Amino acid sequence: MLTWPEETMYEGIAAVARERPDSRAVVSDETAWSYGDLLAESRSLARGLADLGVSDGDVVAVWLGNRPEWIACQLATSYLGAAMVAVNTRYRTHELEYMLADSGASVLVTERALLGRDYHEMLSTAVPETEAQSPDEFDPDSVPGLEAVVSLEPTADLPALRGYDDVLETGRSRDGDGFEPATDPDAPAAIFYTSGTTSDPKGCLQSSRSLLNHSTHVAEYLGVTEADVGVATLPFCGIWGYNTLFSVLATGGTLVAQTHFDPGETIRLVDAHDATYLTGLGVMFERMLEHDAFESSRVETVDTGVVGFISKGFDEELFDRIESTFGFPVVQPYGLSEANSQIFVGEPSDPAERRKRVGGPPIHPAIEAKIVDPETREQLPVGEEGELAIRGYLLADGYLGKPEATAEAFDEEVPGSGATGESENSSSGRWFYTGDLAEIDADGYVYYRSRLDDALRVRGFLVAPREIQTAIEDHPDVRSCEVVGAPHPRHGEVPVAFVVSDAGDVTPEGIERFLESRVADYKVPEAVEFVDEFPTTEGPNGEKVQKTVLRERVRDRFEP
Known part of the structure; x- marks a missing residue:
C-alpha cells in the first residue's frame, strides 16, 4: 500500500501514474482515461488556469457533477498550490453567490446543466455580468474577485464564459516550459462547505496531507486495491464522495464516474464494468433493490460496500436485505467535512449486531477520539454518552x-490525555469538537448517536434548520418559522416547516415557490404547516420552543 505523508494530491496521484501509466483510471460514458491521460489532462488544465491568473494560494470553485473533469480540476489546482472549492451540485443562485463571495474564488468551472437544473441560467442571475461582458472584459461588481468563468459547454448567451477545451488547449501549448508543481502538502487543497449548526455555511479548509492520507487509509482499511473497480454514486462535492473516489485512485484502481445517482444507471454501470466497490446511502441501495432493472446477478461482483443509514435512521430489514442480496458485509461509516468521512467504520468481520450501529473502530491508529461533557469539555468515562471530539x-x-x-x-491540548487511539502517530494536540452525541465502548469502538443540536441530515447533506427558517422568514407574509426533521421513506430525513403568518391567503405552495430559487431543492420543506403559535417551555434564558413536540407531530407524516 502506497502512502504519501509529504506529498500533494497531484504528486500522490502522479506517483500512481508513474507506476501504472496505461492502467484505467477514470471511466464514464464519454471518457476513458488511463492514469497517464488523467495526469496529462490535469497538468495541461493547471497551465491553462495559470494563464487565467491562478497561482499559489488562490481559490478555484468547481460546480460540476461527477465527471472526470471534476477530478482533473482537483489535481490541477493542487499542481498550482491553489485550493478547490467543491460546490454542491444542487445549489441555487443565492447559495452559489454566497459561496463565490465567501471563498474569494477567482475562477469558477461549471457546466451547462445537471439534474434538470440550468446552471448557466442560475449563473447569469448570480453573476449578471456573464451576459454583458466578454471574457477579457469580465470584471463583475456582483462577485468581486471573480476573474473568469469556464464552462464545459460555453454558449453565446453568456459571452463572458470561456470554454474548458480552450483553457485546456492553452495549457497544452505551454507543456515543456519548465512549469513545476507545488510541493506543500499542508497548504489547503480543497474547501468543503457545511452548514453546521449556524445559518451561515462554513468552508472547511482541508490539506493534501489530510485528504490524500485519509483516502489511502480508507482503502487500506476496507481492503481496496489496484484490482478494484468502484462506481462513484456519491457526489464528489461532499467529503464522503471525495474520499471514496480518491480511495480508488490512490491505490491504482479504476473509478467509474456517474454524473449523479440514478438507481437503474448504477445497476447498469456495476454490471457493465464488473464493479467490486460500492458506497452510498441506505436509501440509494433501497432504490436499486426496488428498480425494475435489478437482478442479484447484475451486482454479484461487488464484494466491498459501505452503507450510510444516518440520514434516514437505521432500518434493520433493509440492512439485512442489502447484505443478503448484494452479498457483502455491510458496514456503516461516521464522518463529517471537518475531519473527512469514514473515520469510524465497522470491521467487515464484526458480527452483524455491531455493524448495525453507526461507527466502529478508528480506520487508522493515528486517529484519536474521546467523549466529553458538552458544557465543560471534560473527558467522560468509557461507555458514557457525550460530545465526540477527534484529533489527528x-x-x-x-x-x-x-x-x-x-x-x-x-482547541489545543497536549498529548497524553488517554484518549482512544492515542499513539506516537498523533500529529498534534488539536482537538475538534464535533457537536455530535456519541459513545466509545470498552473495545475503542466509536458509535454515533445523534446531533447535539437540531441539525438535519437531508439526502446525505447536513442542513441547519436555522438556514431554512431564515429563508422562509424573508417571505413578507411570514412572522416566524420553526423547522424540524421528519422520517421519509425515500429521502431519509426531510425538513418540515411550521409557520406563523398574519396573512390569510399565504399557502404551503406559495412558501415552496418562494424558496425554489433561493435554496437547494433538498432544503425546501416537504411539508408546510401553519400554526397560531409554537409549543414552548420556560428555561433559564426565557421561553424555548419545544422542538420535540413538533418532531412528534410529523414523525409518521410520510409513512409509506
Missing part, C-alpha cells in the same frame, strides 16, 4: 475566514 492528521485547518467559529470548534 485528518482534521481540517479550520473554517475559511471565520476565526471565532474555528476557535470554538478546535
Whole structure:
C-alpha cells in the first residue's frame, strides 16, 4: 500500500501514474482515461488556469457533477498550490453567490446543466455580468474577485464564459516550459462547505496531507486495491464522495464516474464494468433493490460496500436485505467535512449486531477520539454518552475566514490525555469538537448517536434548520418559522416547516415557490404547516420552543 505523508494530491496521484501509466483510471460514458491521460489532462488544465491568473494560494470553485473533469480540476489546482472549492451540485443562485463571495474564488468551472437544473441560467442571475461582458472584459461588481468563468459547454448567451477545451488547449501549448508543481502538502487543497449548526455555511479548509492520507487509509482499511473497480454514486462535492473516489485512485484502481445517482444507471454501470466497490446511502441501495432493472446477478461482483443509514435512521430489514442480496458485509461509516468521512467504520468481520450501529473502530491508529461533557469539555468515562471530539492528521485547518467559529470548534491540548487511539502517530494536540452525541465502548469502538443540536441530515447533506427558517422568514407574509426533521421513506430525513403568518391567503405552495430559487431543492420543506403559535417551555434564558413536540407531530407524516 502506497502512502504519501509529504506529498500533494497531484504528486500522490502522479506517483500512481508513474507506476501504472496505461492502467484505467477514470471511466464514464464519454471518457476513458488511463492514469497517464488523467495526469496529462490535469497538468495541461493547471497551465491553462495559470494563464487565467491562478497561482499559489488562490481559490478555484468547481460546480460540476461527477465527471472526470471534476477530478482533473482537483489535481490541477493542487499542481498550482491553489485550493478547490467543491460546490454542491444542487445549489441555487443565492447559495452559489454566497459561496463565490465567501471563498474569494477567482475562477469558477461549471457546466451547462445537471439534474434538470440550468446552471448557466442560475449563473447569469448570480453573476449578471456573464451576459454583458466578454471574457477579457469580465470584471463583475456582483462577485468581486471573480476573474473568469469556464464552462464545459460555453454558449453565446453568456459571452463572458470561456470554454474548458480552450483553457485546456492553452495549457497544452505551454507543456515543456519548465512549469513545476507545488510541493506543500499542508497548504489547503480543497474547501468543503457545511452548514453546521449556524445559518451561515462554513468552508472547511482541508490539506493534501489530510485528504490524500485519509483516502489511502480508507482503502487500506476496507481492503481496496489496484484490482478494484468502484462506481462513484456519491457526489464528489461532499467529503464522503471525495474520499471514496480518491480511495480508488490512490491505490491504482479504476473509478467509474456517474454524473449523479440514478438507481437503474448504477445497476447498469456495476454490471457493465464488473464493479467490486460500492458506497452510498441506505436509501440509494433501497432504490436499486426496488428498480425494475435489478437482478442479484447484475451486482454479484461487488464484494466491498459501505452503507450510510444516518440520514434516514437505521432500518434493520433493509440492512439485512442489502447484505443478503448484494452479498457483502455491510458496514456503516461516521464522518463529517471537518475531519473527512469514514473515520469510524465497522470491521467487515464484526458480527452483524455491531455493524448495525453507526461507527466502529478508528480506520487508522493515528486517529484519536474521546467523549466529553458538552458544557465543560471534560473527558467522560468509557461507555458514557457525550460530545465526540477527534484529533489527528485528518482534521481540517479550520473554517475559511471565520476565526471565532474555528476557535470554538478546535482547541489545543497536549498529548497524553488517554484518549482512544492515542499513539506516537498523533500529529498534534488539536482537538475538534464535533457537536455530535456519541459513545466509545470498552473495545475503542466509536458509535454515533445523534446531533447535539437540531441539525438535519437531508439526502446525505447536513442542513441547519436555522438556514431554512431564515429563508422562509424573508417571505413578507411570514412572522416566524420553526423547522424540524421528519422520517421519509425515500429521502431519509426531510425538513418540515411550521409557520406563523398574519396573512390569510399565504399557502404551503406559495412558501415552496418562494424558496425554489433561493435554496437547494433538498432544503425546501416537504411539508408546510401553519400554526397560531409554537409549543414552548420556560428555561433559564426565557421561553424555548419545544422542538420535540413538533418532531412528534410529523414523525409518521410520510409513512409509506
